[in-house]
Amino acid sequence: MEQAVIELSGLTKRYGEFTAVSGLNLSIRAGEIFGLLGPNGAGKTTTILMMLGLTEPTAGTATVCGIDATRNPMLVKRRVGYMPDDVGFYEDRSGFDNLVYTARLNGIPLQEARQRAEQLLERVGLAEAAHKRTGTYSRGMRQRLGLADVLIKQPEVIILDEPTLGIDPEGVRELLALIRDLSRKDGLTVLLSSHHLHQVQQICDRVGLFVGGKLIASGDLDDLSRELEGGPSYLVEADVRGWTPELADAIAAIEQVTSVSAGDADALENAAVSHEGSVTVRVAGTADITPQLASVIVGSGAQLIGLRPTRYGLDEIYHRYFEGGDSRERIH
């Protein structure tokens, strides 16, 4: 395993009675994009603040780039760029001025600060609006300016808190592409928090699921699927006409199949038109069993109308983890 850039161990934060983050252990490797996923109020922002030394943890340590963030926040802040959710700028100054100001706060001489600001504005696609007041910027533009603002100090790690919040789908796509580009080309380590599963799914190498102050699972998608309690990682839906219980047994007999359930096509789950007399079978397995399934069904003489391999997405995983959980943490 490569050296971890962010290492959290036993990180805990309590506000009076309420525990915002409890006993968090997490390590993030250099150059990866890590998604911190959780509902609102799960403690994502608090965790990030502790990583930057903006909040003191009640217990545990946060080490960033080998530096204890609580003891030496200044050194950490030199190397880490942080974009808060709903980032704000000095509204009566231009985007360019805002960037230069940030750069100078980082001890970059004026001349160089100007150059970098121009380059970055070009890179995030704000070159034309560079000298407009940020008060006139749209939400998406502000977010992109925020990204430039984070990058101007040339950090090793960037932490983005809800970077896609409140932007239109096209803007989200562009922003995510930009973030991935940064990570791949510049070798930046990116930590982003979000409650939008699909966006995280698109660009993150690894994901941590965060609920009620606890990290309940982390890893890439396959890891997460596997970590699900008895969780199958592959799911195939088949529409079959002429369904018989014997067929079900035959399918269940296939190696690696863990469960078979038959029922009417679920209108919520898929938009496929339910054919007359057909039954939708959901077969779960530990490996991709689509070919075997097809041959068994066809071999039994039943009519195979549709076959849809469904990979467990984060959505499913998210639901799995959160279903049945009380909604207390959503209140905060």
Place this chain on the structure above:
Amino acid sequence: MNAFIEKLRRPAREAAASGTDKATSPFWVMVQKEFGDHIRSWRFVILLAIVTLACAGSIYASVTALKNGQSSDQSGDTSFLFLKMFTESDGSLPNFLTFLSFLAPLIGIAIGFDAVNSERNKGTLSRIMSQPVYRDDFLNAKFVAGLLLIAVVVFSLGFLVMGMGLFTIGYPPTPEEFWRVFVTLIITTVYVGLWLNLALLFSVRFRQSATSALSGIAVWIFFLVFYGMIVNLIGSVTAPSNPNDAAAILHQQNWLMLLNRLSPAYLFQEAASTLLLPDTRTLNPFITQDQAYLAINAPLSFGQSLLLVWPQVVAIVAETALSFAASYVTFMRQEIRARS
């Protein structure tokens, strides 16, 4: 032990090594920016307009008074004529000193009341705090920029009044008079600094800038209007029952004086008027008959006047330091989140 000390030193050294030599320190960058923001803001223009009008008015009033010979001094004494421009009035408008002591707090409050909470509400605070700047630098920069601005305003107004006076009465100040005015302006700056600090404290404490502005104004009005009334009330309640008991009366009066001097407005009034009215020989309301009889009826020298107001100045600085400490402690312990 050595290793431990080395370990303690290391961060500082690393910081020194990584910081470029030529770049300005973040603190001065922040001061520059704050100063620029203030000067460009509408609020500053409005404030400047109010204060300038007040000064022009008071100058007019005092010049009229001087021309009509309405001076309280009936002997036609022209000593410190230049200083009288700041303290005399024909009655139509308050004099310069009164205007200044009245408006100075307003300048401080207007500059400081939204210093921290507006940044918090606009979401810039968390962004700035995630840069490698110390938290106290942020607060210090706000204060220093504000104070610099105040100094510029106060001094330019003071010199403007001096210049205009020179122009209209054609009577040049002596060096002593000049230094008296100069020191008064310094004290005014410190006094406005106190109000700036108080406003900063409120802006740290209250999330809404309206709340913090209102509390600043409330404190201002309290000290300006009600505090004296309350002290008088206490005075009449605690008046000694035996009017012949001189010691008791003295004691009680001393207490009242102390209470009065808790108010920064009172302190400023005392300090400034002593400096601008060299005839003021003491700030103590009680002098024995011997003292009154034996005292030479002559104005105090500049050094002696300064000596007389020194405790007042120290008290104002102390109150400033207290409120700064309060805002410091509050700010350092606050958690900074985006827009909350």
